[in-house]
Amino acid sequence: MSGPFQLSARALSLKPSSTVAVSSRALELRRQGIDVISMSVGEPDFDTPAHVKAAAIHAIESGKTKYTAVSGIAELREAISAKFTRENGLNHAPDAVTVTSGGKQALFNAFFALLNPGDEVLIPAPYWVSYPEMVAFTGAVPVPVPTTPESGFMLDPGVLEALVTPRTRMIVLNSPGNPTGAVFPPEVLQAVAELAQRHSLTIVSDEMYEHLVYDAEQVSIGRYAPEHTLTVNGASKAYAMTGWRIGYAGGPKGVIAAMNAIQSQSTSNASSVSQYAALAALEQHEETARFVEMARNAYRERRDFIVAGLNALGLPTPTPQGAFYVMTDITSIHPGELEAARIILDDARVAVVPGTDFGAPGQVRLSYAAGMDTLAEVLRRIGGVVSR
Numbered sequence: 001m002s003g004p005f006q007l008s009a010r011a012l013s014l015k016p017s018s019t020v021a022v023s024s025r026a027l028e029l030r031r032q033g034i035d036v037i038s039m040s041v042g043e044p045d046f047d048t049p050a051h052v053k054a055a056a057i058h059a060i061e062s063g064k065t066k067y068t069a070v071s072g073i074a075e076l077r078e079a080i081s082a083k084f085t086r087e088n089g090l091n092h093a094p095d096a097v098t099v100t101s102g103g104k105q106a107l108f109n110a111f112f113a114l115l116n117p118g119d120e121v122l123i124p125a126p127y128w129v130s131y132p133e134m135v136a137f138t139g140a141v142p143v144p145v146p147t148t149p150e151s152g153f154m155l156d157p158g159v160l161e162a163l164v165t166p167r168t169r170m171i172v173l174n175s176p177g178n179p180t181g182a183v184f185p186p187e188v189l190q191a192v193a194e195l196a197q198r199h200s201l202t203i204v205s206d207e208m209y210e211h212l213v214y215d216a217e218q219v220s221i222g223r224y225a226p227e228h229t230l231t232v233n234g235a236s237k238a239y240a241m242t243g244w245r246i247g248y249a250g251g252p253k254g255v256i257a258a259m260n261a262i263q264s265q266s267t268s269n270a271s272s273v274s275q276y277a278a279l280a281a282l283e284q285h286e287e288t289a290r291f292v293e294m295a296r297n298a299y300r301e302r303r304d305f306i307v308a309g310l311n312a313l314g315l316p317t318p319t320p321q322g323a324f325y326v327m328t329d330i331t332s333i334h335p336g337e338l339e340a341a342r343i344i345l346d347d348a349r350v351a352v353v354p355g356t357d358f359g360a361p362g363q364v365r366l367s368y369a370a371g372m373d374t375l376a377e378v379l380r381r382i383g384g385v386v387s388r
């Protein structure tokens with residue numbers, strides 16, 4: 001680009017996503033009237049619960065439509081503080097909590113509040129694509145920590161510790177994880193907490209998928225290293241509220257204050273109406289728990305179905321313990337995951353995400369947040385490609 005608009009070095013440093021090639025091809029096929037099933041979206045297919053919607057409507061009608069405090073309305077911060085105690089065994093007073101526009105903004109604010117150029121950040125791989133991109137955006141250096149499909153992508157604290165250098169500042173944990181669905185058990189979290197204490201590291205624990213666990217228990221690492229941990233969560237995945245854009249974080253007051261200062265100069269506050277909706281989800285938590293239970297049971301059934309189906313097709317797929325994604329080894333279709341995703345799209349008309357950007361070569365990610373009929377059709381279509 002030349003002339004009066006010159007893109008900044010920062011904007012140019014953002015890596016173009018390799019998933020774009022596949023998603024634009026999917027759009028093109030759809031435009032041609034070809035029916036493509038998308039297994040690439042990272043959001044629940046359920047509608048937002050009725051009591052949450054009703055609270056938002058009430059908020060609009062009663063004029064709760066103005067700026068709020070940067071950190072969020074006091075009632076919501078109190079409800080989040082109570083939630084941390086009730087569900088996670090964490091102790092964050094309301095003034096040690098901040099509300100953001102989605103979990104993504106909580107992570108963004110946290111990285112900008114805590115990282116300097118050259119700092120190293122350990123991120124278990126495969127990882128959610130936004131972690132290394134956001135970390136690099138601050139000038140810090142993302143350092144992937146390898147895990148293997150054979151272990152169900154389990155984090156090995158020894159492998160993690162071997163990568164610690166004098167420049168290491170932070171560990172990003174995401175359990176249950178996107179894209180792996182791995183859930184780290186208490187002994188792994190305890191070991192990571194201890195090594196964070198030994199090396200004086202910050203832990204950012206992204207617990208967006210905490211309620212979507214099937215055969216495992218989700219535990220917050222903040223229980224083991226409270227002085228080292230910033231816990232990030234939000235309404236998007238658990239309460240089917242992706243479009244409402246509510247995230248939050250709890251941690252040391254000084255860090256929360258710095259995150260608020262950053263937010264005050266960018267988006268100010270999360271949408272007031274959405275904050276009242278999230279308040280209903282947290283305050284009416286028994287009603288919300290019934291919704292979460294219904295969704296969890298549906299996801300479990302879908303997971304069992306898609307994992308069994310893909311393995312039966314000869315595509316090795318470990319059983320994830322949480323979230324709503326599976327990682328599948330597609331090297332029998334093509335050794336390169338980008339090419340394999342293209343073949344699956346062109347020949348099976350199913351859109352999947354190549355593992356390239358997740359740090360997962362030879363794998364693709366499928367989201368099973370879709371009805372059973374759709375999943376059956378997906379298996380039938382991919383089966384056609386495999387048999388060819």
Ligand SMILES: Cc1ncc(COP(=O)(O)O)c(C=O)c1O
Pocket residue numbers: 042101102103104105128174177178206208234235236242245246247
């Ligand atoms: C691991 C993980 N963290 C955070 C987010 C962001 O959630 P939100 O939509 O609330 O910004 C996502 C969304 O895909 C995610 O997968």
